[in-house]
Amino acid sequence: MAAAASTSTPSELTAPVNKTVHAFDKGVLDALLARRFFFAPAFEIYGGVAGLYDYGPTGSALQANILDAWRKHYIIEEDMLELDTTIMTLAEVLKTSGHVDKFADWMCKDVKTGEIFRADHLVEGVLEARLKGDKEARGVKDEPAAEEDGDKKKKKKKVVKSVAVKLDDNTVQEYEYLLAQIDNYTGPELGDIIRKHKITNPDTGNEVSEPVEFNLMFESNIGPTGQIKGYLRPETAQGHFVNFARLLEFNNGKVPFASAQIGRSFRNEIAPRQGLLRVREFTMAEIEHYVDPLDKRHARFNEVKDVVLTLLPKDVQSEGRTELTKMTVGDAVAAKIIDNETLGYFLGRTQLFLTKIGIDGERLRCRQHMANEMAHYAADCWDFEIQSSYGWIECVGCADRSAYDLTVHSVRTKQPLRVQQKLDAPRVVDKLEVTFEAKAFGMKFKKDATLIKETLMGMEKDKLQCIKDELANGSSSVQCADGKSYEITPDLVKIAPITVTEHMREFTPNVIEPSFGIGRILYSLLEHSYWAREQDKARGVLSLPALVAPIKCLIVTISQDPSLRNLIHDVSRRMRRLGIASRVDDSGASIGKKYARNDELGTPFGCTVDFASIQNGTMTLRERDSTSQLIGQIDDVIAVVDELVKGTLDWEGASKKLESYSGVQDVAE
């Protein structure tokens, strides 16, 4: 390469761009996303349906690139076993998992218009509006802290306008109490609140009906008889668990290992109102990592122990506080803030993944579930929440699901979903043996007998000793995976010490599950990437990393001359051969317009050919965020673009390989 007769130093070329000069305007971003067909309401020409969206060419490519990065970061890097299971799921499977009975929300209707509300969202929206009206009437401004706290739920409910009406102090206190507990109420309790506080449809003033439960799964029938009931899966996880025996065999019978799946799931939301953040059909990526319950260490924990997470632990929340703590994964696990190494490992890996694809690390936090939020079987659960104009939204859930799922499927199907581990040497162990008065036991517990037996048989020695002690005092109780507790008495169950020589150990693995909502991540990423040029609020830019940008390089010419048109198609072919997703714009628009379009598409690089290209064989290269430009021989420029896209070179490095260029000032146009 010829030595660069550069007039700019590299640091000038990569001078930071002021991306925050204009306040974020969601309306402007939404218009950009629609104009560039990132996504649009499904069946838009038929009027659309809430909660269903189609991804256009840019959105599809962005999604495909995020998924590709995900596959490499998790599946390839960690040799996970990928699965592709059916969406249509036998009802019985989801009955066993608990979804048929429990995967529901409470809804109520405007008794006159029939408009439907999620009961908790309606109560929340109305009470918050009344509190806001009260503050207005008292002339009090919302404190930022309260704002941030309320943020989380902003817009998930119907937006209710506030009216300045002063409330008495007791009422304010009661409303605040109700709002703090809103996630904990049952349907009948929400009904009581609605009646007591005269909550009506804010648009019509009409009364609303008593809340009724609505299962969020789409239901259908399999085959022509109408006798086989199916649901569209609400998560991919059950498809992993029912295949556990085959997966274990594929892995030569050993744990730990992980299965992974990318695919569509469905939730028939009652009244979705949050764009891509609350939809009825969505792409998920889920990992089920199977571990020995007695050993949740992770072989590669050291690789992530220094990753810094922003934590919001449960004890902080339970004190009503929201301040965040920055802490390394290693410290958080050592301090038992995060339950175990494997969970910590995935939290660290996920932090790395999300920031790698372009999520702003400063708008990312790990919020631990509080005891009353978690499924009864979960040992620990953390959500990665990403902050956007909708507030802090859960985008990745990392849960320790314990042995729950494998146990319930095993009990229901009588298939052993367990790991057998040969011991290095036989061992003599003092154990507690459980025996049952089969007939009496069966008569007392009927259909639940098997579950209770399995639970007792699989119980660890310490727990069993407690039960033995309690039985000696007359009775004890067994907490089972169905969430219920069963009372047992000494006439039904006997527990006695025995000494056995063991050659094998058998156990049901625990499952650590990182579960990604791809659409939520994609939308958050668009918000985090968006800004507008200082000169013009309407000149939007999406600063997507090259790794995920839908198109990596724009190829344009300054003139419609046929020789230049041929040249850009030749450049395009050469880039395609290197696997660089490029796009030729040979329309008659001005260079400035083409660059502006390019910025809106988030294309990080742009190559321009002009008559000098034919005379000297050169081409210019533009960087999207700084709009700075370099120039070099066409082959050299293509080689630099290849490295920039692969991530083996940054713009500063590129500016050492190519000369600086200041021929066309696109931002001045």
Next chain:
Amino acid sequence: MAAAASTSTPSELTAPVNKTVHAFDKGVLDALLARRFFFAPAFEIYGGVAGLYDYGPTGSALQANILDAWRKHYIIEEDMLELDTTIMTLAEVLKTSGHVDKFADWMCKDVKTGEIFRADHLVEGVLEARLKGDKEARGVKDEPAAEEDGDKKKKKKKVVKSVAVKLDDNTVQEYEYLLAQIDNYTGPELGDIIRKHKITNPDTGNEVSEPVEFNLMFESNIGPTGQIKGYLRPETAQGHFVNFARLLEFNNGKVPFASAQIGRSFRNEIAPRQGLLRVREFTMAEIEHYVDPLDKRHARFNEVKDVVLTLLPKDVQSEGRTELTKMTVGDAVAAKIIDNETLGYFLGRTQLFLTKIGIDGERLRCRQHMANEMAHYAADCWDFEIQSSYGWIECVGCADRSAYDLTVHSVRTKQPLRVQQKLDAPRVVDKLEVTFEAKAFGMKFKKDATLIKETLMGMEKDKLQCIKDELANGSSSVQCADGKSYEITPDLVKIAPITVTEHMREFTPNVIEPSFGIGRILYSLLEHSYWAREQDKARGVLSLPALVAPIKCLIVTISQDPSLRNLIHDVSRRMRRLGIASRVDDSGASIGKKYARNDELGTPFGCTVDFASIQNGTMTLRERDSTSQLIGQIDDVIAVVDELVKGTLDWEGASKKLESYSGVQDVAE
């Protein structure tokens, strides 16, 4: 690289392997596919459901690689606009497309057991069994030709055992006539045949009910009101069409261009019985290529004109013959056997794609739809059929759907789904102008009036002249996209010549649609790739091309020595960095067992380290099909594997870069 002291010449190393020494045994292949978890019945531990399958790690990776190759071959290579639209589809969209009314099969029930049959499959199975029994009774052997013809439908219906009973000659003739026409009967006609020929459930001898129509779409409700009906899409195509206006805008208003989509579709089959070939949930890849109806040339036609296709044109079939003709795409289009260049282009590209991923070109044919098979609106349609143990099965359909879909959606939604083309120069044209007696026309045709008007307005001059001439004689008829014909008279419609100056041309594009059933291709590929080693029928091999093989390279050691185990994990890391999907097998199994497992997984290459690796830094490389081996420095072997996987080097080339090795004879074990 050191000069190879080879004892074998390259041609010996790549000596062809006899892959046909054992007759194909589907049972053995099925066992292999289950053992290696390519796929398995969904919810197997719950007893499964017909027509639903899960892909395991190998099947998922094979599918992902096929889709990746597809995306590069079509979407990237041709700059198609990718889409990702919803599976859940508003009923109104599928009403407009015709699926709600017409996407159905006829079924009947065993009146006592309730067992369900597809009516045409039942009639076919029973009549064929009777004909077979007749031949047995007459002592006539089936001719191979008749076998091959029958092949196509083998196993798609319930298998019915034949009993040697002689039929009279008239009956034989009648059965043969019925079978030849079987795809053409309506439900009531099938009912007549069932009654006349006393067709019963072959298993029970019970009568079957009158055929009733069963729509093959899964139905569900969107949202909690039960008022918005949705179906799971039976194809991805409608998701393209409803987005046409946005796609056209994205493409700067110009045709031709194509949209493409990979995704799940659903068909609630009445009684699926063909493994992966007839399923209720499947992955499709569809292209909708939009062209000017007056210009169906293709800019890149020259690139495929010499590709040789194996054709079974409609006129050959209508004469009851089945012989295949080999012909280049160029000749077939020139001879008007294939309707137009664009259709020919996609047939050629698809032939290249299927053979590239490993489909046997000798078991691949293009069968043209006969007039009565085609949708009424289709201009021409060709199926790529792949031969497997199930017969010749449609795996890719290439149809010219004309302007049907865009027209019906446009009429229904009143959105213009048309292209406006600025003419290079204004032109003075003699046209025929159509005017309507609005009131009388509306009264006569009511809801169909708009469709008939649109059809007349969009009609080409020649056709319009015919209608004008017919109207002069009293009346004419208009064939519309809904498949119906409407009579018009001079009091309703007037057609008169006018001269106009046009600056723009407006038209509804025609759609050429290549549509791929990925599961069918995947299963056919597995059959085409499968063979067994000469020494042992149980030693199966899947000769998958490296391009699509789930794992590209196995990495093993001959001993469990820790230094060797460290070394293979190091080799694995280096391959992963190059993006080579490799898998370490560090189990205690013998090398022979590991290679055998490797062959069953279709892994094309295997690297083995032993103590020489530590002393000399060498590693051996094994080729799956020939089992021949090479040896070289570890870095050199990894570089060769990289090239072999990328396809820039073949085994003969590799054997020039590395030395031949004959240390371990795995096949002898």
